[in-house]
Amino acid sequence: MGSISLIKILIFVFFINLNFTQELLNRLIVPIDYQLNFSTGYDSNLFLFSNDFQSNKVVGSQILDDIKFYDSDYYKINVKLVYSPVISYQGETNFILKVQNKIYRTFHKKNTFSTNLKFEKKFSSYNWLKVSYYFSPHNYLKRYKDLDLYSEDYFDCTYSNSKLFLSYSFPITRYTWSRLTWSSSKLYYNKHFTEFDTHANNFKCYFSYRLDKNLNYSMNIGYESGNNISFEDGLQSTEINRSYESKFLKISRSHYNINSININKLYVSCSIDLRNYISESLYDPLHNGRYHFDYQLYVSIRKRIKSSFSTNLFFKLRKRQTISEFEWVQDLKSFNKFEMGVKFTFNGVYDIYR
Numbered sequence: 541m542g543s544i545s546l547i548k549i550l551i552f553v554f555f556i557n558l559n560f561t562q563e564l565l566n567r568l569i570v571p572i573d574y575q576l577n578f579s580t581g582y583d584s585n586l587f588l589f590s591n592d593f594q595s596n597k598v599v600g601s602q603i604l605d606d607i608k609f610y611d612s613d614y615y616k617i618n619v620k621l622v623y624s625p626v627i628s629y630q631g632e633t634n635f636i637l638k639v640q641n642k643i644y645r646t647f648h649k650k651n652t653f654s655t656n657l658k659f660e661k662k663f664s665s666y667n668w669l670k671v672s673y674y675f676s677p678h679n680y681l682k683r684y685k686d687l688d689l690y691s692e693d694y695f696d697c698t699y700s701n702s703k704l705f706l707s708y709s710f711p712i713t714r715y716t717w718s719r720l721t722w723s724s725s726k727l728y729y730n731k732h733f734t735e736f737d738t739h740a741n742n743f744k745c746y747f748s749y750r751l752d753k754n755l756n757y758s759m760n761i762g763y764e765s766g767n768n769i770s771f772e773d774g775l776q777s778t779e780i781n782r783s784y785e786s787k788f789l790k791i792s793r794s795h796y797n798i799n800s801i802n803i804n805k806l807y808v809s810c811s812i813d814l815r816n817y818i819s820e821s822l823y824d825p826l827h828n829g830r831y832h833f834d835y836q837l838y839v840s841i842r843k844r845i846k847s848s849f850s851t852n853l854f855f856k857l858r859k860r861q862t863i864s865e866f867e868w869v870q871d872l873k874s875f876n877k878f879e880m881g882v883k884f885t886f887n888g889v890y891d892i893y894r
Contacts, residue, residue, distance in 0.1 A: 568625045571891040577618035581854075581881020584611045586650055587682045588860075592871040602694050603683050612646035614881075634660040636672075649680045649696065658705075666711040668719075674703040686732040687777035699729040699736070712747075719746040721762075735777040740766040744788070754796045760811075762788035780824045786815040804850070805842040811835070825866050832862040832873065852883040 587610065589597075594610055597603060623635045638656040658672035679701055683694040702725065709719035721744040729736045744762035751757065768782040792809035816831035840854040855878070862873040 569892055570623070570625055571889045573622040573624070574888050574890060575618075575620040575622075576886045576888075577616070577620070577883055579616045579618075579852075579881055579883035580613065581616075581879055582611070582613050583644075583877070583879050585875060585877035586610060586612055586644065586647060588875050588877065589682075590872055590875045602692075605683060605694065605696075607647060607683075609646045612644045612650075614642060614644045616640065616642045616883075631664065632660075632662040634658075636660065652676055652679055666709055666717040668707075668709045670705070670707045670709075672705040674701075674705065676701045684733065687735070688775050689732075695730075695732045697729065697733050697736075699727050699733075702726050709746075715750045717748050719748075720744075721746065734770050735768075735775065735780070736782060737768070737770040738766050738782070739769050740764055754798075756794040756796075758792045758794075760788070760790040760792075762786075762790075764788070780821065780827060781819045782817065782827060783819075784815050784817045786813055788813045802843070803841050804844045805840075807838075807840045807842075809836075809838045811838075825864075826869055830862065830864045830869060830873070832860050835859045835861075848887045850885045852885065853881075854883065855880045 587607070589610055618638065618640045621637045625633060625635075627633045636656075636658040638658070640652075640654050640656075642652045644650045654674065654676035656672060656674045658670060661669045663669070677700050679699050681697040681699065684697050685691070685693070686695055703723055704725075705721070705723045707719055707721040709717060711717045721742075723742045723744075725740045725742070727736070727738045727740075728734075742762060742764040744760055746758065746760045748756060748758040764786040766784045766786070770778050771781045771783065772778055788811065790809055790811035792807065795806045797804060798806060813834040813836075814831065815834070817827040819827035819830075821828055835858070837857040838854070839856075840852055842850055842852045844850040857878045859876050860874055862870045864870050864873075
């Protein structure tokens with residue numbers, strides 16, 4: 541009699557576990573949203589060379605090596621996957637993977653590949669917690685001399701870039717919401733230029749105001765502190781402190797569904813970044829007392845062709861004005877550039893049950 545009761549209990553537990561397992565699978569095995577982006581554009585100043593540098597350096601010189609053009613067209617492919625399991629019925633949960641590859645036609649050393657992993661959790665309307673990690677293993681800057689070698693040779697300066705990102709957004713009023721952001725980035729350079737290794741912490745506060753259902757204004761205020769971690773680590777090149785502080789302001793306007801010109805979104809942003817270097821060494825004229833204003837204007841126009849397909853035209857103008865008591869530093873570190881292009885976006889859903 542006791543053995544029969546035990547069998548009934550085991551059968552009951554089995555079916556309970558079976559139902560629980562099936563419910564769990566139904567909540568985890570969900571469709572995956574994906575987005576495919578292809579863009580092509582033109583960059584007028586790949587290496588952020590100053591006008592003075594471009595006027596005085598001859599193509600083929602050692603400092604340029606195989607750089608034959610200062611500008612280039614480029615092609616960029618971006619894949620985004622969004623997995624949204626029903627972990628909790630009280631708010632949306634997203635796991636996002638982005639992979640991007642950017643290719644420059646005239647200078648392949650400048651090509652970049654990056655990945656971005658992001659976790660998002662929604663608690664209520666406009667209440668989001670987001671955590672992400674970005675990594676780009678190879679980025680080309682330009683050619684420099686190795687200050688630790690008694691040589692006139694120039695070497696390619698490359699670096700890896702990783703960034704940990706954390707943000708929380710919340711409503712303020714019916715038409716206004718805000719987002720607080722902290723990020724920590726690490727830049728590590730190749731063996732010839734470890735004196736540039738930097739850890740930076742960035743803090744931003746974002747405000748968004750909806751004037752009406754088709755018009756939105758936003759403001760982003762930020763501060764960044766960059767710590768030159770290799771300063772005074774024993775090499776001659778590390779006797780210079782390349783640490784910096786930066787203040788940032790960005791204002792943008794988004795206008796949706798403009799029927800008069802038949803577009804879905806017009807976005808315009810203006811930003812200014814003020815960076816100053818903290819070096820006070822009299823033997824460091826390149827950084828001592830130097831600061832710069834970095835101005836950027838960005839405009840994009842998006843047109844939805846179908847519900848799953850859209851195109852986007854964009855234009856970016858950038859100007860950096862360097863201030864220093866030495867005119868040669870101002871001429872070397874100031875630059876202008878513009879970028880323009882078009883992006884095509886396709887959105888789809890992969891359903892494992894289909």
